[in-house]
Amino acid sequence: MSWIKDLISPKTRKWEDFYRNRWQFDKVVRSTHGANCTGGCSWMIHIKNGVVVWETQALDYPIIDKNLPPYEPRGCQRGISASWYLYSPIRVKYPLVRGALLDLFRKEKDRHGDAMVAWENIQTDPEKRERYMKARGKGGFRRVTWDEALELISIANISTVKKYGPDRLVGFSPIPAMSMISYAGGSRFLQLMGGVNLSFYDWYCDLPPSFPETWGEQTDVAESADWYNAKFIAAVGSNVAQTRTPDVHYFAEARHNGTKTVVFSPDLNASGKYADEWIPIHAGQDGAFWMAVTHIILKEYHHEQKVPYFLDYVTRYTDSPFLVQIEKEDGIYKAGKLLRANKISKYKNVENGDWKFLNIDKNTGEFVCPGGSSGHRWDDRDGNWNLKYQDAEIGGDYEPLLSFIENNDETLQVEFTEFGLDKKRLRGVPVKNIKTVDGTINVTTVYDLIMAQYGVARGLEGDYPQSYKETDQSYTPAWQEIFTGIAAQNVIKFAHEWSKTAMATNGKCMIIIGAGVNHWYHCNLIYKAGTMALMLTGCIGKNGGGLNHYVGQEKAAVVDSWGHIMAGKDWQGPVRLQQGPIWHYMNSDQWRYDGHHSDYNTVPENGLSGLHTADMIVKSVRNGWMPFYPQYNKSNFDIVKDAQNAGAKTDAEIKEYLLGELKSEEILHSVVAPDEEINFPRVWFIWRGNALMSSAKGHEFFKKHYLGTHHNSIASELAKGLVNDVEWKEEAPQGKMDLIVDLNFRMDTSALYSDIVLPAASWYEKSDINSTDMHSFIHPLTAAVPPVWEAKSDWAIFREIAKATSEVAKTYFPHTMKDIVNLPLMHDSKAEISQTDVKDWSKGECEMVPGKTMHNIAFVDRDYTEIYNKFISLGRGTKNGLGAHGNSFNCADYYEDLLEDKNHLQKIKGEVYPSLKDDEEAINAILHLSSVTNGELAHRAYQNAEKRTGMPLTDISADFKNVKLNFADLQSKPQRYISSPVWSGIMANGRAYAGFTYNVERLVPWRTLTGRQHFYLDHELYIKFGENMPTYKPTPKPNVLGDLKNSVATGKAKVLNVLTPHGKWQMHTTYSDTARMLTLSRGMVPCWLSEEDAKEIGVKDNDWVEVFNDYGVYGARAIVSARIPKGVCIVYHATESTYSSPKPQVRGYERGGGHNSFTRVRLKPNLMAGGYGQFTYHFNYWGPVGVNRDSHVLVQKMDRVELG
Amino acid sequence: MDIRSQISMVFHLDKCIGCHTCSIACKNTWTDRKGAEYMWWNNVETKPGTGYPTKWEDQKIYKGGWEKKGDFLNLKGAGKIKGIKNLFHNPNMPEMDDYYEPWTYEYSNLFDAPEGDDQPTARPISLLTGKPMDVKGGPNWDDDLSGTPDYARQDVNLNSVSQAEQEAMFQLEQMTMHYLPRICNHCLNPSCVASCPSGAIYKRGEDGIVLVNQNKCRGWRMCVTACPYKKTYYNWNTGKSEKCILCFPRLETGQTPACMHTCVGRIRYLGVMLYDADLINTVAISDDADLVSNQMEIYLDPNDPKIIEAAKKNGISDDTLEAAQKSPVYKFVKEWGLALPLHPEFRTVPNLFYVPPLLPTMGKVEDGNYHNSAKELFGGIEKTRLPISYMASLFTAGNEDTIKTVLKKLMAVRWYRRDETVGDQSKSELEVMLKEVGVDHEVADDIYRLTSLPTVKERYVIPPAHREEALEMIEDSGDVKGNTGFGFHHKPERGL
Helix, strand or coil, rough: CCCCCCCCCHHHHHHHHHHHHHHHCEEEEEECCCCCCCCCCCEEEEEEEEEEEEEEECCCCCCCCCCCCCCCCCCCCCCHHHHHHHHCCEEECCCCCEEHHHHHHHHHHHHCCHHHHHHHHHHCCCHHHHHHHHHCCCCCCCEEEEHCCCHHHHHHHHHHHHHHHHHEEEECCHHHCCCCCHHHCCCCCCCHHEEEECCCCCCCCEEEEEEHHHCCCCCCCCHHHHHHHHEEEECCCCHHHHHCCCCCHHHHHHCCCCCCCEEEEECCCCHHCCEEEEEEECCCHHHHHHHHHHHHHHHHHHCCCCCCHHHHHHHHHECCCCCCEEEEEEEEEEEEEEEHHHHHHHHHCCCCCHEEEEEEEECCEEEEEEEHHHHHHHCCCCCCCCCEEEEEECCCCCCCCCCCCCCCCCEEEEEEECCCCEEEEEEEEEEEEEEECCCEEEEEEEHHHEEEEEECCCCCCCCCCCCCCCCCCCCHHHHHHHHHCCCCHHHHHHHHHHHHHHHCCCCCCCEEECHHCCCCCCCHHHHHHHHHHHHHHCCCCCCCCCCCCECCCCCCCCCHHHHHHHHCCCCCCCCCCHHHHHHHHCCCHHHCCCCHHHCCCCCCCCCCCCHHHHHHHHHHHHHHHHHCCEECCHHHHHHHHHHHHHCCCCHHHHHHHHHHHHCCCCCCCCHCCCCCHHCCEEEEECCCCCCCCCCCHHHHHHHHHHCCCCCCCCCCCCCCCCCCCCCCCCCCCCCCCCCEEEECCCCCCHHHHEEEEEEECCCCCCCCCCCCCCCCCEEEECCCCCCCCCCCCHHHHHHHHHHHHHHHHHHCCCCCEEEEEEEEEEECCHEECCCCCCCCCCCCCCCCCCCCCCCCEEEEEEHHHHHHHCCCCCCCHHCCCCEEEEEEECHHHHHHHHCHHHHHHHCCCCEEECCCHHHHHHHHHHHHHHHCCCCCHHHHHHHHHHHHHHHCCCCHHHCHHHHHHHCCHHCCCCEEECCCCCCCCCCCCCCCCCCCHHHHHHCCCCCCCCCCCCCCCCCCCHCCCCCCCCCCEEEHHHHCCCCCCCCCCCCCCEEEECCCCCCCCCEECCCCCCHHHHHHCCCCCCCCHHHHHHHCCCCCCEEEEEEEEEEEEEEEEEEEEECCCEEEEEEEECCHHHHHCCCCCCCCCCCCCCHHHHHHCCCHHHHHCCCCCCCEEEECCCCCCEEEEEEEEEECCCCCCCCC | CCEEEEEEEEEEEEEEECCCHHHHHHHHHHHHCCCCCCCCCCCEECCCCCHHHHHHCCCCHHHCEEEEECEEECCCCCCCHHHHCCCCCCCCCCCCCHHHHHCCCCHHHHHCCCCCCCCCCECCCEECCCEEECCCCCCCCCCCHCCCCCHHHHHHCCCCCCCCHHHHHHHHHHCEEEEEEECCCCCCCHHHHHCCCCCCCCECCCCCEEEECCCCCCCCCCCHHCCCCCCCCECCCCCCCECCCCCCCHHHHCCCHHHHCCCCCCEEEEEEEEEEEEHHHHHHHCCCCHHHHHHHHHHHHHHHHHHHHHHEEEEECCHHHHHHHHHHHHHHHHCCCCCEEHHHHCCCCCCCEECCCCCEEEEEECCEEEEEECCCCCCCHHEECCCHHHHHHHHHHHHHHHHHHHHHHHHHHHHCCCCCCCCCCCCCHHHHHHHCCCCCHHHHHHHHHHCCCHHCCCCHCCCCCCCCHCCCCCCCCCHHHCCCCCCCCCCCCCCC
16 A cells, blocks of 8 residues: 555655644643633643644543542533633723713813823713713724823712712622632722622522522532432433533433433433433423423322332431421311421420420420421520431430321311412311410421322322322323323333432432523423422432532532632721622613513412512612612611711711611612612623623613613513502613623623723633532632733632722712611521511501511721722631631631732731732631631631531541642642532542431531421422422413513514523633634524424525514524424524624614523512522522523514624 | 554534534634634534535535545545636535625724614624625524524435335424534545645645645635535635645644533543555445445554554654554544544545434323433433434445444433433343344443543543754754744735
C-alpha cells in the first residue's frame, strides 16, 4: 500500500511541525465558568502569546470510590466556547454611559459646578427624566472614563439615600454559587449601604416550594455521582442529556450497571433517547401520573402487602403517625390542624406546647409527645430535638401507632375534594374520640388521612374507588389517563417495578426532576405527588434515592462564612434580602394586569382564597411572612427624625412611635401603594445576570414600568375593583428607576437597556470560587490573563463604587444616620413558632407585636463615609461565630488567626482588621472560616448539633479534623469539601453526597413542624386553598389565563402552549450569542413547532414566525419537527434581543423582545405563608415562585422581515 | 504477514448525548481561522438525518469511496485518472450549499449605533462577503430532528427501512433518534490517499494517521470527492485541503485527541490495533454481508506470541505492543464484537468503530393513550424503536444478525449487573441470555467495567511516540532540545 509512509523520508514529514506549532502554548491555569448552569466544571485554560487561546477540561478529579465512575471530564459545548468571549466583538471593553443621560448630566454639572445639584435637577424635572428614559435600549452609548462613571453612580447613590432612604437602592445578581466573590462584592456593598438584594432562585422558579413544604429545606439533593447508586431512575421534567451535560454519563453508566431508567417528557428529547422508556406525557400533567403511582403503592404495598421496610420507614421518618383533628364545618367533616400537645391535659403546660405534636403508643394506647418538633427545637432545654421513639416531655420509649384502622372509636365520613374532575367525596376515616382541654374531639393519623385522600378503601365505608379502572374516582390509574395520556397499564407496571426495586434495595429509587415540572403554576403539588411515591417506599435520605431537583446552581457550599461576608454581617446584623417574585409582581405593576387568581387557580371558596394576590402580598408583608423593600412611604431616616422630634429617645421608643404611626395609617407600608412616587425603587445594580431579559418575567412590563421606554404590551389592566388593600391609581407610572447600572463582559439585553455599562472581568480574568449541588468540589476561577482592556473584577468594581460613594458622602451626607430595618419572621429562628393562626393586626384581629404578629423592626446606624473602609476589612462581628441552616459554631480564634497574617491586614482608625480588599483575600477568609473547608469548624458545628439533638454526631467529622483548604489548594487540584451539619448529606468514606442521609442515619430532625418529612401541611392557608394533602390541580386553560384577550392574528395563526425548557446552545442567555453556539444551532433561538401545527398555519422549516400574546412578541425562525407534540411550541429558554431580532408585524414593526415577552408572572398566594414552622421566610428559600410555563401564545408566519 | 499498528477508536453511541463539545474542542484547537470556518473535522449528527455536508452518505450524489468491480476495487468518483480529466471541473464535489455559508453578526452595532427610535440589534453577516445574509444552513442544521420534513425524512439509510417502519419512525410516540459523532476514520484503505494527484496524502507508518501534507497539497480537491465520509475539506484561504489529524501533536505527547479528551459523555475510547496489511485488499473486496466479519479478521491478537514476534520483526516497538495488549479498542471490537465500522460498504476499511445505541422500547398510541406492552424490566431488543434494518444500513452493510447479536450482548450485560446489584429478576433466564450471546460472567463484568467505570487512562491507551527517534533521523536530538522554538514559522502558501 503506497500510502503507508514509514519514517524513511523524515524530511518530507517535517511539514508536520505546522500542526505541532499550533498545539504549543505558554501557560495553563485552572478556572471555571460562572453561568448558573450547575455544571461547576474544572477547566484548564491555555494561554499563548499572552492571549487565551482555548480551554479543555481538567481530568484530575479525585476518585470518590472505585465502584463509582469518575467525574472526569466535566464540561460541555457551552463551557468550551467561553474563550470566544474574551476578545469577541460583543465584549464590553470600556465604561459606557447612555448619551442622553450623559449629556444632561454634563450640561447640568457645567451649569452648576456641582454633580449633586446636576443629578437632582435631572431627577426633579419630568421632561429630563423622560428624555433619557425613552432613550433606554435605543443605542447612543458613549465611552467614558472610570472616574466619570463612578461619579455618576456615587452621586445617584447618595442622592437617593439622602432623599428616600437606602431601601430604594436595589441589586440583582443571580446564584452566588457560580462565582461567590463576584456576587458578594455587590451584595456586601449594598448591605453596608442599607440597600436591597433581590432574590433569584424563587424568581427564576428554580426554587421547588415542595422542598420547604416537605422538608423545611431550600433544596438539598444528591451529587450526580449518586445517580449511579440508583437502581431505578425516573427523569421527570428534566432533560438531563441536554441540560445536565457533564453529569449525564452517570445516567448511562447506571443503565449499563443494571439500572432501569424512564424519561417523562411531552417531546422526544435527548434524554428520551437515552432511557429504557420514554413516556410521552401531556405537558404539565406529571402530577396526575404520580398521584396514580402512589395510589397503587398505598393500596398494594402498604395496605395489602404491608411491606415492613416501607411501613417502618414512614413511621420513623414521616409525619404519618401524628394526629390530625377532624373538624365539622357546616355539618361536613374535614381534615383540620395537627393536634397540638397542649390540647391534652398531661402536656397542657409544656414549653412551646402549640408547636409540639402527638402520637399514640401502639402498646399502651396512650398519648406520646415525641421529640424533634419545632417546639423542641426552640425549647430552652437541649437534647430533645431528635427522631428517637421517645416521649420528650415525660420520658420513656414507645412504638408509634401508624393507623387507627384496627383500633378506633368510629369511622367518620370525611370530605375529600378531587380538583381534576371537581368532585367531592365522602370517605370513611377511622378516628378516636379524645378528650382535650377544650372538650372531646375526633382525631385520626396523617397516615389514615392520606390513605383516604388517595382513595384506598381498606374495607371502610364511603365513596372509595373499587378498582383501578374507575375513571371518575380520585387517583386511579384510569383516572390519570384522562390527564396524562398514559394508559393505565403503564402506570401499574411502573408502580410495580418501582416498588419492587425499592423493596429489594431498601430505597434505591430516584426521581431526577427539573424545570419542566417546577415552572408550572402548581409546581408544588406536582413535586409533592412524586415525593409521596419516594417517601412511601423509603427512598429519601438514601444513597441512590431521593428527589433530585437540579434547577439552578443554588448550592454555595461555603454558605456559612460566605453568607456572613456577602451580607456585611461582620459589621452589622439586619440585612435587606428581598423575596424577588412579590417585589417584581408589585413594582413592575404586573399585579395591575392580573385578574383574580381563582380564575386560573382551582381553590375552595372562602375569605382567604378570595383575596386578590396583591392583597395577599400586603397581608404577608404586614404579618411578617414576606419582606418588602422599600419599606414605608417615608424615608426611614425621616421616620427616625420625626420620632426623635416627637420625643423618642431609645430604639424602643422609636419603635413605639412607628407602630403608632402604622396603626393610625399615618405611615403606610410601601407595598400598599407601589405606584406612588415616594415608593419607587430608584437605583438598580445588575451584575452577573441578565435581569432585563432572561430574568425578566414580564419583560415588556419591565420595559414599560421600570425603564419607561418602548414596549410591546397591549395587555388590559384587570385588578381595578379586585384589590382592597392595595391602592389603585388610574394611571400606572412608567419609568420608576432613576438609574440602572449593569456590570458585564458582554453586551447582553440588560446592558443594552442600562444607563451605565461597566466592563467586568470574564471568568478567565479574575479570582473567585464556584460550587454546585451536582458534585462535591469547590472550584476556583483564576485569572489566566489580567482583566482585558479596562475591565475589572466585580469585587473590584464594587470596591471602587464603595470608595467613590464614601467620598461623595463626605461632602454631601457626612452624618451617621439611624436606619430602620423591617425583618420578616425568619426561618431557622424562634420566629418559626410565632403564628399559630392567620390573624391580621391591621384588621384589628390581633395586637401589633413585632417579631410575633408582625414583622420585626431593627435599627442600624449608617455612616456613609465608612462604607469603603468596612467593605475592605473583615469586621469584629465575625468573632461572635458563624453558621447556616440552623447550625452554628464559634470561630473567634480563627478570626484572630487571620490577624496574624501581616501581609493581609487593613488598618482603619488605628484598629487592625483582616483585609478583604482583594478578591483572593476575601476567598481565603471565606475558606478559612467555613465549616466545609475547615475541619475543626465542622467538628465544632457537630458538637453544637450534638447538644441540641442529644445524638452522637462528632464522629462524622473525626476524619476531617485536619482539613484546611485555601485558594491555592483549590487551584492545584479539584478539592472535595467535607461533611458539615450545614448540609444534610454525609460524605465520609468515599460516599457520594445524597441529601437527608444525615437525618435518616443520625435521627436528626428535618426543620419542619413535626421534625419529620411532611405528608400533611396544616397551615391555615393550605387548608383554605385545598393543598393540605397531596393532590392534583388542573393546568389553567388559555381562556381563563387571559393571555390572548387583545391579541389579533393577522394571518393563519394558532394558539399554542409555549414551553420554555432550558436549551442546548446556551446557559440562559450566556453563550447563546457566541459564534460557536449560533453556528451549531440555527443562528438564533428558534420556535419549535410540530409538523401538524406548522402545516396548519402554513409555516415551513426556517420560516420566520412571530410568537405573541397580549404581553409582547418574539420574532423567531421556525423549526418544524416530528419530535414536537401538537398543541405546544418550544422556545428554549432563553433568548436575547441583541442578535437576529426582527421587527414583528403584529406590534407595528417594533423590535421584538424575547421569551419573557410572552410571560407575565402569576403567584400562588398560599406560598406566602409565614411564621409557621417550615412555612417561614428565608431568602431564596421560601415564598411564591415566578411560574411561567402555563402561558399560551399565537404563532403565525411573518410576511415581512426586517432584521436591521 | 505485514503487521502494522494503527491507532483506532471506539465511540459508544449508547452513551452519546450529542452535545458537540468534541466539535468545539476540535474547532478551537485546529480550525478557528480564516478559510477553515466551515471545517468540522469532528462533527456530530442526529440520526435519522442528512448530516454534514448534507446527504454525505449518498454516494449516488458524491461518488465517494470504492466500488467493487469483479475482483477489483475502483475509486467510485475521483480517481487519479478520472480526476485528471476533471481537474478543473470536479462534478461530484459538495458545494457551499451542501456545507453552509459561514456567518457572524454585526455585533459592533450594539455599541456604536447612534440613538435611534428603536432598539439596535446585530444582524447576521457573511464571513465570506462581509454583507448581511439570510442564514439558511449550518453544520448542524438537523440537530435533534430539526426540520424533519426536509432532513430526517430524507435520510438515505431509510432506503433500507420498510415503508411501515418508516411511518412509525416519524410518529411521535414511536419515534426515536440518536447521535453519530464523526471524525476521520484513518482508514486502512483510504480513498482520499488514492485519489490525490499530488501524492500529498499519506498514512503514517507508526500510527496509521492519515495526513494531507500542507506543503505538497495543490488543492485539486480530489480527496474531497473521494472520501465517502466527507472528512477532507478545502481551505479556501490557503488553497490546501485539510482534515482531521487525530491530534497527532497531542498523541505524540501522550495526550488524547482534543475531541476525546473533552468527551463529557465518556463515550470514546482510543487504542492500538495490530493488523495485517497484506489482507487489506481482501477485506475491501468482500461481499457486503462479510465486510464486517472479514474486517475483524485483519486485526491481530496482540497477546499471541507469534503475532508479537512478527510485529517485532516489522519494527513495532515493545511499548506499542504493550499498548496494543491494553487497547480498549481491541476489546470492544475484536474480543467482544460490540463495536462496528460505519458504512463498511464504502470499502475504505475504517478504523473508527461504533457501539450501536440501545434505544427505548416500542410503545404506541391507542384510544388517545400511550401504551407500552413490554413485559420485561428493560424491554426486548426486538422491539427497539429504531429498526434493526436502519442500524444495519449504518454499521453492517445490511447484515441484521450482527446488529441483533451486539444489542443482545449489551442487554445481557445489563441483566447480569441487575442480578449482581439488585437480584430481583430470574437468574435462570439470565444464564440463558448470557449463553445465547456467548458471554460468561467474567467477560460480562469486563464489558460492564469498561463501559461504566473507566478512568481516562483506561479509555485512552496511547503508545509512546518516541519522537526522539524520529528527530534523530534529521538532527542530533540534543541539538533539537537546545534549539526548540527558535526560527520563523512559515504557514502553507497557496499555489501550484
